[in-house]
Amino acid sequence: MVKSRNVGRYLAKLAAVLLLVSLATFLLLELIPGDPIDALLPDGATEEMRAAANERFGLDGPMLQRYFEWLGNALQGDLGRSIQSQVPVADAIVERLPVTLELAFVSILLALLIAVPVGVYSAYRPGGLVDRVTTLICAVTLSIPSFLLGVLLVFVFAVTLGALPVTGWTPLSEGLIPHLRSLALPVITLAALEAVGFIRLLRNDMIATLQQDFVLSARARGLSAPRILLAHALRPSAFSLLTVMGVALGRLIGGTVIVESIFSLPGLGSLVLTSITGRDLFMIQGIVLVVAVGYVLLNALVDLTYPLLDPRVRTT
Known part of the structure; x- marks a missing residue:
């Protein structure tokens, strides 16, 4: 302890x-x-x-x-009043924050669901077909800015196929399916770029871990490949991923301005954009404070979870 x-x-x-x-x-x-x-x-x-x-x-x-x-x-929760609307800044942030938090957390979750199995398998078979295809997709995705990826997704899934709404936000109170439809494109836009970084990081760390003595010993004892990968190699390989995930989550909470603007989402990103154009200084100040404090606390939480991955790690 x-x-x-x-x-x-x-x-x-x-x-x-x-x-x-x-x-x-x-x-x-x-x-x-x-x-x-x-x-x-x-x-x-x-x-x-x-x-x-x-x-x-x-x-x-x-x-x-x-x-x-x-x-x-x-x-005490008093961040002043908006110069534009005269509503309390804290109330405006509380109203918009759930949208941004949901967008960020679901995007990170989707990115992890993609990155962990792909990264683990690519490390298990480096140079194989899956690894080569993954490397190519990652390289292409990294070259596409988030705003361009969002526009492309809108053109394909909303305009061409008509499967998803172009823009707008449907609250969960109006139904799960409409809510997920309005969430799908912005989440995919953010998750795709985060998943690429997660995959590359986890793959490289897993390759190094699979060369460690304790993994070679597990192989010598005849343990199955899934057990070696998931029970022995994944956890010690997840330190860098956990750190980057915390940073990415904080960045998404404070930096979804472009994506929220493209898809007309009523989150903190669109609020800070309208506040900047309207010179609403107290609103900007309040948003920056909330995002910065949240970012610091998220990284502190990441630090505190390290001992759960490896009991040898101690907070100093």
């Missing part, structure tokens, strides 16, 4: 990282060229309007004071 002292040290590091993330997020307003209030007011605003806006949005105090006030409010 992990020593309590090491756990405490790890949690202290995590708290420090989260504090730095909150500070960097707060400084978004300060890093805008010129006065941040300029982005909140129309052209030709008077000094009286500027003073009123500074007081209204809490921009009239010292920076350090404003940071701690903002942090205290954020810890």
